[in-house]
Amino acid sequence: MYTRVVPEQCIACGLCQLKAPEIFGYDEDGIAYVKLDNNQGTKEIPLPLLASFKAAYTACPTGAILRNDQPFPKDNKNSD
Numbered sequence: 350m351y352t353r354v355v356p357e358q359c360i361a362c363g364l365c366q367l368k369a370p371e372i373f374g375y376d377e378d379g380i381a382y383v384k385l386d387n388n389q390g391t392k393e394i395p396l397p398l399l400a401s402f403k404a405a406y407t408a409c410p411t412g413a414i415l416r417n418d419q420p421f422p423k424d425n426k427n428s429d
């Protein structure tokens with residue numbers, strides 16, 4: 350399982366980090382991102398963290414957390 354956050358959809362509610370602090374962090378504006386791979390969605394969520402990931406995924410009120418069985422395509426916005 351792979352995940353990333355759509356920053357435009359995050360309202361900084363804080364639930365994802367409450368549920369899965371190992372996976373989600375916040376930038377200086379309180380917008381969530383995936384700590385595992387700097388929100389690229391390219392690093393598989395470690396098995397022991399899957400339960401907390403699913404709790405965060407279902408808790409997010411805006412659907413800002415995406416998940417996928419495959420790595421997400423590279424985000425060109427952040428590449429140099």
Ligand code: F3S
Pocket residue numbers: 354358359360361362363364365366380381405408409410411412413414
């Ligand atoms: Fe944002 Fe959803 Fe987390 S709104 S802070 S991604 S639970």
